[in-house]
Amino acid sequence: MCHLRTSRKLGPARIGPILGMPASTVHRVLTRHGLGRLAFLDRPTGQVIRRFERNRPGELVHVDVKKLGRIPDGGGHKVLGPQAGRATRSSMGFDYVHSAVDDHTRLAYSEVHGDEKAATCAAFLDRAATFFQNVGIDRIERVLTDNAWPYRKNFAWRDALARLGATGKLTRAYRPPTNGKVERFHRALADEWAYTRPYTSNDERTAALPDFLHTYNHHRSHTALNGQPPITRVNNAPGQYT
Structure with a gap:
């Protein structure tokens, strides 16, 4: 069986x-x-995915990038219909949503950028660390990423890790479940922000991201946290119940 x-x-x-x-x-x-x-289960191998959780905030932060098609002014297919939407979006290109998720608390931070180059990834990590500090996570100890080039043997990424006093760690090749917490966050981000309603422009969708993040971190119940929002796992977090 x-x-x-x-x-x-x-x-x-x-x-x-x-x-x-x-x-x-x-x-x-x-x-x-x-x-x-x-x-x-890990689909390719059939092996059971072992769930784990770090013991304290900041012990491990998961980082990943999600690519989204940009929305033309006036809206895409959800606003204009399939035929008109395809015609307007054909040359729009992509947004790259950079995200960092703390393993213990599930607190999440995201930014929208036009690329996923090494310098962009490194600068994002600096700002993500500032976000975590502002909510009460003083130090990031380790950062887990996939094997994309900006995270491997790249001086900009290494320098960003050094500034934080953090250690970089790469997932096992062809094993995306290893970085599953940020992958799962990206599914919620897509369902509850990126595709939740028919935006009429790319700027409108980008402007809605901070509200989604605040709701996700401070108010949205999380099944892995016994129905509590991520902020409840941070000791003495400022503005915890706002």
């Missing part, structure tokens, strides 16, 4: 008939073995 789950990624409704068992029984057994949801 577990082999079918990990090797073929089958669910209880398909495993049950193969083994001659009710799907409800298959579900209980898979859950008992930590295989109740496919999201718990």
Whole structure:
């Protein structure tokens, strides 16, 4: 049963008939073995993704970049319809949303930029550290990123880490779940900010980002934090309940 789950990624409704068992029984057994949801598996290898959480704020910060298509003035396909939207967005290019998420608290900080070059990534890390300091996380100890070129053997990124007194760490190759907390934040960012409503311009969408971040950090309940917002995990955070 577990082999079918990990090797073929089958669910209880398909495993049950193969083994001659009710799907409800298959579900209980898979859950008992930590295989109740496919999201718990690394799809290419079938290995269980081991969830972890650092013990204190600032011990580890996850950093990543999400690419979004820019919105033309007047709106894209959500405002103008599919045909008109495709015509206006064809040469708009992309925004690059740089994000940093603290592992212990899930506090998040994001900025929108026109590229993901090394200098941009390094300057973003400086400002992210200032954000975390302002909410009560005085020091970043380690920064986890993927293996993109700006984070590997790059002097600008190394200098930014040195200014913070932090150590850089790269995810394992082809294992994006290693940086899963910022990946999960980017899904929330897409659902609740980038695509939540039909913006009429790229500037309008960018201007809405600070409000989303404040809501996410101070008011939005987080399932991994027993329904509490991330700011509640920071000791003596200023403006905690604003």
